[in-house]
Amino acid sequence: MRKRSRPADVTGAGVFAFKALAIARRKAIYEEMHPETMAGVAGGLARQGSATDNLSFAEATAESTGKAERTIRLAAARGKALRDDLDDIAGTSLDNKSDLDAMAKMKPEERKPLIERAKAGERVSARKEPKIAADPLTDELAAERQVARLMEAWNAAGPDARAEFLLRIGDRESGSLGLCIYAILAWPFRFCLLS
Numbered sequence: 001m002r003k004r005s006r007p008a009d010v011t012g013a014g015v016f017a018f019k020a021l022a023i024a025r026r027k028a029i030y031e032e033m034h035p036e037t038m039a040g041v042a043g044g045l046a047r048q049g050s051a052t053d054n055l056s057f058a059e060a061t062a063e064s065t066g067k068a069e070r071t072i073r074l075a076a077a078r079g080k081a082l083r084d085d086l087d088d089i090a091g092t093s094l095d096n097k098s099d100l101d102a103m104a105k106m107k108p109e110e111r112k113p114l115i116e117r118a119k120a121g122e123r124v125s126a127r128k129e130p131k132i133a134a135d136p137l138t139d140e141l142a143a144e145r146q147v148a149r150l151m152e153a154w155n156a157a158g159p160d161a162r163a164e165f166l167l168r169i170g171d172r173e174s175g176s177l178g179l180c181i182y183a184i185l186a187w188p189f190r191f192c193l194l195s
Contacts, residue, residue: 016075016097017082017090023061023072024079030057078104085115092118094126102126 031038037056055063057076062069074097081104082089089095094103094115103111103126117124137145154162 015090015095016078016100017086017095020075020079020100021083021086022079023075024083026061027057027076027079030060074101081105084108085111088115088119093123094118099126102128 034057037060058069058072061067061072065072078097078100079086082100085103085108089100089103092115094100103114106126111126114124114126154165157165
């Protein structure tokens with residue numbers, strides 16, 4: 001068993017790696033003592049009618065520590081996913097909940113170089129850079145995109161829907177224009193006179 005170093009700051013800042021490791025270890029011990037509470041087992045026992053009243057690990061730990069069940073589950077998941085790397089992560093710029101969560105989703109070979117850089121003192125993050133919003137659209141570009149969407153809708157509509165649309169547009173905009181366009185589309189060889 002490797003010797004675990006203690007965090008320099010025990011006030012809570014930068015000790016998330018150690019907390020995750022401790023909770024993951026506590027969960028392993030709890031599940032050894034209460035195998036019936038493991039995920040999947042409790043449901044199977046309940047279906048067979050032999051379920052017990054033992055609390056799940058998260059419930060029991062939340063009750064004894066005063067933390068929320070969700071906090072316990074998240075820390076246990078971090079500890080399980082990162083157990084081999086947590087000693088190296090502790091005390092680095094990666095020792096925070098967001099980066100631990102992001103690294104837990106990464107493959108080990110993807111996170112190793114990041115951890116090495118953090119151990120060397122570089123300020124790194126495992127989180128993805130947020131997307132920066134594009135410049136606002138100009139009025140002309142916005143209008144062009146709206147017209148393109150209208151054209152897509154028109155092309156996707158059937159003949160009856162197009163005819164109904166033209167009737168409604170004509171009623172709102174110019175009265176007889178919609179009827180005239182409808183007449184041209186419905187009866188291609190007839191003409192309508194615009195007034």
